[in-house]
Amino acid sequence: MSATIIQVQYDALAEIAARFQNQATLTLRLQRRLTHQMSALRESWVGEGAEAFFTEMEQALLPAVSRLATALEEANRTTQQIVTTFQQAEAEAAALFNGGSLSADSQGFTGQGDFAYDSTDYEAPDEIAARWAGLSDEERLAVLTALAAEISESYELAHVPVTVLDIPDPPGLDSRGYRNDNGVFLDIDNLSDPTIIATLAHEVRHEIQNHMADRVNPNAWEQLLRTMGIHEEPVWPDHGVTAAQAREWDENFDNYISPGDDLTAYRDQAVERDAREFGADYLSNLTLEELNATIPTPTATPSPPTGTTTTTTPSPQPAPAPTAPPTAPAPPTGTTTTTTPSPQPGPVPTPPPSPPPASS
Structure with missing residues (x-):
């Protein structure tokens, strides 16, 4: 990985x-x-x-x-x-498993989780599982980030950051992921499992629950803005969530039960039941076309512009070795070979002396 x-x-x-x-x-x-x-x-x-x-x-x-x-x-x-x-x-x-408490605080709820025993609630369609198996870890992270953004946008929320890291595992269990005010965190050990998509939806659902709880029970500043008419009062149901559901989630966040305190009560509390159902429904309804639309497209090597000519320069070849002159065949055994010397130029003849002048 x-x-x-x-x-x-x-x-x-x-x-x-x-x-x-x-x-x-x-x-x-x-x-x-x-x-x-x-x-x-x-x-x-x-x-x-x-x-x-x-x-x-x-x-x-x-x-x-x-x-x-x-x-x-x-x-x-x-x-x-x-x-x-x-x-x-x-x-x-x-x-989550070491006796700590991840409950609501002055800045919002900071610790809903989803653990390996929840994976039995999720089942990926065969075509989704097959496609997921062929992706790299980088592609899977890109897909999960895109899916989280799509879910957030459908509830008119800011995009929820997604981080993949090695989450410490409690004895006998495998932590799949959780969320806090910094986003959703998923376990690298489960990244190859297609049901991690349901875990992602589960954690983003906690973000939605937290948002709805804030809307049904606003803090003093938000209430002032509503009173002044700067912010509008919410209209329920809001994106399919009723005011009663939002109030139940708000109360649950104030009294959140971590799995380390009581595993059965953790699974049965309202926010976890709803998140598991949301995650399971999201994965079962995800189509191959929707999944493929979130996979990054590989960057192709640009082709040369139309009308241009690409010239390939051949590699230099070594020069051929010089060819030796042909060797005359050897004469048969017992024969004598006579070599005629090439004619040499003779001496240049000396002209005869001029006759003495005639006497008068």
Whole structure:
């Protein structure tokens, strides 16, 4: 399985955060040094060139350096928040079975779960199971994220983030997933099981339940906004949910039973019964066409534009070895071979001497 999706190296992230902060510090130091040197330069440099230089520094360079420092500091904070989020996720998953309590708090409900014994409530259609088996972990995560977004949109909710990680398993059980205010968390060990789709729907349903509970029992700020006419009073049923259901969920969240406290009571409480039914119905009604629509399309290699010619240059071939001149056949045994020497040019003849001049 692909560890890059779900593993968090806390030491490495801490080192990255420290590097971001160190670079931010160095950048701020550079900004102060530039500002100081500009002040000193102003005392001795005047004229149009000086004004153009100082204007460029003040309006372009120094603001850019400041933005860089701010971005580095924000990167440091974001990296630290990632570490905190994942550590909190792991701690909350472990707390479900380690005597911890994941009930409602001042910021909303933070710990509905779905565990391996719930998987018997779910059954994937054969065509969905076959298609799921052929997907990579990256594709499965993309599909789950898209399905969560579709469910959220159908209730006019913000998209629920989906994270796949290694959730600690209690003795004898396998944690499939849970949700809190940071989104839905699914166990990597169950990612190859197509019923993880039902687990996803189960957890997103908890988000819907929490939203409806807030609508039927608003906090003081929301109630003030409604009284002032800024927000409207909800009309029930709201997306098929009645006010009675929403009130039951709100009361359940205030008195949530974790599986570590009482496994039977955990399964029988209103929010868990409803979430299991929602997850089972969602998976059984999911069509292959709907599933395929959420699978990322592979990026194809672009073809050359029409009308262009692609020329292939052949690889250079080694030059042929020189051919030796043919060798004359050897004469038969017992024969004598006579070699006639090539004629050589003779000496150039010397002209005869001229006769003596005649006497008079």
